[in-house]
Amino acid sequence: MALNQPLPQGVTDLYAQEYELKQTIIDRLKQLYHHYGCQPIQTPTFEYYDLFMNIPGTMNDDQMIKLIDTDGKVLVLRPDATVPIARMASQAKSDMPLLNKMYYVTNIFRMESGESDRTSRSFSQVGVEWFDDGRELNDIEMVILAVDTLKQIEVSDIQLELGQAGFFRALMDEAQLDAETEALIQAKLEAKNEYELSDLLESLQVSDEVKQALLRLPHLFGEANHVLKDAKSVAINDQMAKALDQLTGLVEHLTELGYADYISIDLGLVNHLNYYTGVMFQGYVEGYGKPVIQGGRYDQLMTYFNLESSAIGFGVYIDDLLRIVKQQQTLQLEEPNQAVILTNHTTTKEAFSLAQSLRQNQIVTSIAYEDDVVDESSIIIDIVSKTVNINGDKQPFETIDQVLTKVGITYGTD
Amino acid sequence: MEPIKIALAKGRLADLSLEIFEQIGITFSSYYEKSRKLTFLSDDGQYELILVKAMDVGTYVENGAADMGVAGKDTLLEAGADVFELVDLGFGRCEFAVAGKPGTDLSDYQPLTIGTKYPKITNDYFQSQGRQVETIKLNGSVELAPLVGLSDVIVDIVETGNTLKENNLDVLETMLSISARLVVNKASFKTKGTSIRPVIDQVKAIIDNKGRVTDED
Numbered sequence: 001m002a003l004n005q006p007l008p009q010g011v012t013d014l015y016a017q018e019y020e021l022k023q024t025i026i027d028r029l030k031q032l033y034h035h036y037g038c039q040p041i042q043t044p045t046f047e048y049y050d051l052f053m054n055i056p057g058t059m060n061d062d063q064m065i066k067l068i069d070t071d072g073k074v075l076v077l078r079p080d081a082t083v084p085i086a087r088m089a090s091q092a093k094s095d096m097p098l099l100n101k102m103y104y105v106t107n108i109f110r111m112e113s114g115e116s117d118r119t120s121r122s123f124s125q126v127g128v129e130w131f132d133d134g135r136e137l138n139d140i141e142m143v144i145l146a147v148d149t150l151k152q153i154e155v156s157d158i159q160l161e162l163g164q165a166g167f168f169r170a171l172m173d174e175a176q177l178d179a180e181t182e183a184l185i186q187a188k189l190e191a192k193n194e195y196e197l198s199d200l201l202e203s204l205q206v207s208d209e210v211k212q213a214l215l216r217l218p219h220l221f222g223e224a225n226h227v228l229k230d231a232k233s234v235a236i237n238d239q240m241a242k243a244l245d246q247l248t249g250l251v252e253h254l255t256e257l258g259y260a261d262y263i264s265i266d267l268g269l270v271n272h273l274n275y276y277t278g279v280m281f282q283g284y285v286e287g288y289g290k291p292v293i294q295g296g297r298y299d300q301l302m303t304y305f306n307l308e309s310s311a312i313g314f315g316v317y318i319d320d321l322l323r324i325v326k327q328q329q330t331l332q333l334e335e336p337n338q339a340v341i342l343t344n345h346t347t348t349k350e351a352f353s354l355a356q357s358l359r360q361n362q363i364v365t366s367i368a369y370e371d372d373v374v375d376e377s378s379i380i381i382d383i384v385s386k387t388v389n390i391n392g393d394k395q396p397f398e399t400i401d402q403v404l405t406k407v408g409i410t411y412g413t414d
Numbered sequence: 415m416e417p418i419k420i421a422l423a424k425g426r427l428a429d430l431s432l433e434i435f436e437q438i439g440i441t442f443s444s445y446y447e448k449s450r451k452l453t454f455l456s457d458d459g460q461y462e463l464i465l466v467k468a469m470d471v472g473t474y475v476e477n478g479a480a481d482m483g484v485a486g487k488d489t490l491l492e493a494g495a496d497v498f499e500l501v502d503l504g505f506g507r508c509e510f511a512v513a514g515k516p517g518t519d520l521s522d523y524q525p526l527t528i529g530t531k532y533p534k535i536t537n538d539y540f541q542s543q544g545r546q547v548e549t550i551k552l553n554g555s556v557e558l559a560p561l562v563g564l565s566d567v568i569v570d571i572v573e574t575g576n577t578l579k580e581n582n583l584d585v586l587e588t589m590l591s592i593s594a595r596l597v598v599n600k601a602s603f604k605t606k607g608t609s610i611r612p613v614i615d616q617v618k619a620i621i622d623n624k625g626r627v628t629d630e631d
Contacts, residue, residue, distance in 0.1 A: 159605055192603075195502035222607060264604065286605035287416070289478015 010112055010121025020333055022124070022322050025153050026105055028331075029126050029316065032152045033103040036145055038128055041102045043084035049074035052083055055304050059083070063110045065121075077109035081125055081315055083301070089131045090305030100131040100309075119319040127295075127315035131302070134310030136246070139279050139297065140253045142312050146283055146293050147262045149316055154330040157286035160262050162224070163269030164247045165276040165296065167231075168217070170239030175210045185214065189270045192218040209236050221266035224251045231267055250279060275301065281314065285324050292320045338364045338378040339407060347383045354383065354400050363407065379407050418461050418602075418609050421475055421483030423468035427594050430505045431484040435461075438616040460609070472497060472597065481602040481610060487592035488571055492532045497597040501618050506594035510535065512587040513578050514560050514567035520545075520586060523566045529559030530569040539569075539589050557581040 007013070014022060030040070049066060052059045064076040078084060081104055089100065105126045112120040128145060132138050143160065150158040168189075172182055181204065188197035194215065201211045213234045220231050228248050235241040247265070254263055269280055276296040283293030295314020302309045325331050339358055343351035351367050358365040368374055370384055380389040381403055387394050388406050397403050420435075422428040424447075432442065442463050445454045454463040466474055471485035472495030486506055490499065512520065512528070520526055526547045530536045533549040540547045550565050557577055559565040571592070572578065572585060596617060603610055 157605065161604055191497065191499040193499040196499075221604075222611075264607075266604070284601045284605050287478075289476070289599050289601050291601065 008121070010118065012118035017333060018322070018326075021325060021331060022318065024331055024333065025318060025321055025325060026124075026126060028152050029149060030103070030105065032145075032148060033128055036101070036128075036141070038101045038103040038130075041085065041088065041104055042106070043078065043081075043088055043104075045107075046075045046077050047084055047087075049076045051087060052076060052079060055083060055301065063112070065109045065111045078106065079108065079110060081106050081108060081127055082129060082298075082313060085129050085313075086131075086301050086305055086307075086311065089129070089309070089311075090302070090307040101128070102130070103128045124318040125315045126318055127313060129311060129313035131307075131309045131311045134278070134297065134299065134312075136249060136253075138312055139250055140257075142295070142314065143250065143254060143263070143279070143281060144257065144259060146281055146295060146314050147259055149293065150283055150285065153321060153325060155285050155321070155324055155328055156330070158262060159264060159284045159286070160293070161221075161264050161266050161269065161282045161284065162247065162250070163266050163280040163282075163296075164243045165270075165278060165280055166243035166246070167235075167240055167267055168270050169277075170237055170243060171210065171213055171217075173239065174237055175206050175214075177204070177206070186270050189214075189217055189268050192268060194218050217268040217270075219268075221268055222264060224255075224260070224263055224265045227265040227267065234267075247279065272296075278310075278312070283316075285328075287327070288320065288324050290317075290320060292317050292324065336362070336364050337407070338375070339366075340374045340378050340380050341365065341367045342370045342372070342374070342380065342382040342384065343367060344370050344384050350400075351383050354381065354403065357400065357404060358407070361404070381407075415460070415609070417455065417459065418482070418606065418613070419464055419480040420461055421464050421466050421471045421480035421485075423471055423485070424465050425468070427468070427484055427486065427506050428465070430594070431503070434503070434617055434620055437620055438613065440613070469493065475597050475599050478599045478601055480599070481606060482596065482598040482613075484594055484596055487595055488532065488535065490595060490597065491535050491538075491592075494534065495597070496600070498600055498603050499595050499597050500614050501596035501621055503594040503596055503617075504621055504624065507591065508571050508573040508593075509591050510539075510569065510589040511572045511585045512567050512569050512589065513557075513572070513583045513585050515582065516584045518560075518567060518584075518586055520567065526567065527565040528567055528569050529556055529565035531556060532569060535589075536569040557583055 046067060049064065052064065053061070059079055064079045067075040069075050085102065085104065103126070107122055108125050109122050110120070128142070130138060130142065143162070147158065147160050184200060185197065188200060198215060201214060213236055216234045220227050220234065228244065228251065231244055235244050251263065254260065269282065275298050277299040278297030280296030281293070282291040284291055293314055293316050297310065297312040299310045302311055341351045341355055355365045355367055370382070374380060386398070387396050388403055390406065395406065397406065422431055440461055441457045442454045443457055445463060452465045456463070464474070464480055468486065469489050469492070471483040472490045472493040474480040475483045475497050476495045484503065488510065527550060528536055528547050529550045529552050531552055531554070533551045536547065536549050550559070552559060556568045556570045559568050560583065561581060567586060569589070575585065578585065596614065598610060598614070
C-alpha cells in the first residue's frame, strides 16, 4: 500500500501536459525578452530578512517564509523578485545603459495561512527590470513589451491599464496629511469606495479643492483620451499637470504605434504606491478575475541601495497565465513523431544504434523489450522480427537505412 | 457575449437588490424565493443571477466567478475581499457591537475572551486599539456564550437589540456601522466596463436620489 504523503498547503506538483504547457509559455516569453535585448539573471532562493525589512512598505512581514541561519540570522525565501534584483544591480550595474535590461524566471514564496489554492505559497513569475535614466523612450518600450508578453502566448481580449503614481502623489503633497490618514485614503481609493472616501474626507481638515479632486479619482478610468481630458480639471498643481502630461505623451506614442486598442487608463490606480513613482500598469485578460501583469517605474527603491538610477519593470504571473491559456486553449502542444524500438537481449546493440539515428533526426525514440506494452499510435520498429508498424501498417525491412526511409527520413537530400 | 454574472445571497438583501435591478430594467422573472435553482438568466439574457451564501459573495466576486454582487459590509470585512466597493446601497444597515452581561467592564478581563461569528473583524478592531483579546469562533446563537461562561463578551451584528435584551445582554461598545454594498470584480470592471459601468451608474443614481440614510425597516 502506498504511503499517503500529503503536500503542504499552497504548493503543487506539475507534470505531463500541464508542466509542458507552462514551460512552453516560459520559453516563448524568454524568446521575446531575448529579442528585446534583455539579459537573463538569477538571484538566490533565500536572502537575509534585513534586505526586505530595510525597505519600508514593499513587503508584508507576515507573508515572508523565514528560516534561521546557523549564526542566528534570519533568512527569507525570495518573497519578491524586484528587491533582490535591485540589490544585485546596485553591486553590478554597468555603465552601458543597454546592459542594464534584465529578465528573470523565478519562484516567489509567500506565507499565506488562510485558504489557499495550489500556487498561493509558491508561484512562478517571469519579469523584466530595466535600470535606466528614466527616459520616455523606455517607458514606451516597456509598456509595449508588457502587451507583447500577452500577445506572445496568443491570448485574446487583453488589456493593459495605465496609471501614474506621480499624479496621486502630487495631490497628497497638496493635502499634507500624516502617513496613517494617507493609507486610509489610499485603501478607499483602491476599492473605488467613493461613499466611505467621502465620509472619511468629511472628517479631515482638507481644502475643498483637494477633496473634490480626491472624489473625482475613482471616476478617472476607462478609454485613454477620454480620461486624460477629464483629468485636466482635477490637476490642481503643477506636479499633477506634469504627471498628466507624461501620461498623455506616452498614450500618444502608444496610439501612433497601433497599441491604442490594448490600453486604458485608471488614475485611481493607487496600489503599491510606496513603490512606484511614475507610470504604472496592470495587464488583464477578459474573463479572468485577477491582473496577470503588474509593473511600473520605481525610482525610490534604488536609493536604498545608494544607486543613482531610475528603474522600470514588470512581473508576469505565470501560473495565472497557464490557467488562461488552458481556458482559452490558445497554445497547443506539438505532438512530435514518436518511435518505439522493440528488442531482445541479442539485438541490444542494433537497437541503441538505430535509436541514436532516429533521435538525431528529431524523432522521439524509446527502447523496450518485445513483450512490453507500447503505445499503438507510435511507430513501432521490431528489430528482432525486422518489421516496422506505422499506423497498423506492418512492413518488413532489411537495413537500418530502410527503416529511416520508411519513417520519413531520407538521407543525402536537404 | 457572455452574460454579466451577479452574485446575491438569498434573503432580504437579494430581495431589495432585485427591486433596484428591476427599477433599471434588469428583471429575472424566472426567479422566485422557493426555487431550488441557483442560477437564473435575466429576461433580456444579458445578466445571470447566481445565488450563493452571504459569506461567499465577496469570494465569488473577488475571484471573478461573479462579475458583481451585493454583500453586507460585515461579510466583506470578515473575508477581507479585494474588490471594488462601488455603491453603498443604504439598506441592510446595522451595527457591530461588543455585548455582554450588564455592567461588564471590558478592562477587567486580561485577556478578554470574545465569542463571535466574526473573528477577523473582532481581532482587527481590538488590535487597532492596542487591546489584546482572545476570540472564539462560533457559528450561531452567539448570545449564549457569555451566559454559559464560554466567553466574557460577544461581538455581533445588532439590528434591533431584541435578541440581546431577551438574553439579558447589553451593548457595551459599538464598533462600526455596516450596510449592503454593490461590489465588482476588479478585472471585470476593467475588461467588461462597457456592460458593467452603465449598471453601476444607474444603481448609483437611484440610491443617490433616495438619499443614503433611508432604510426600508
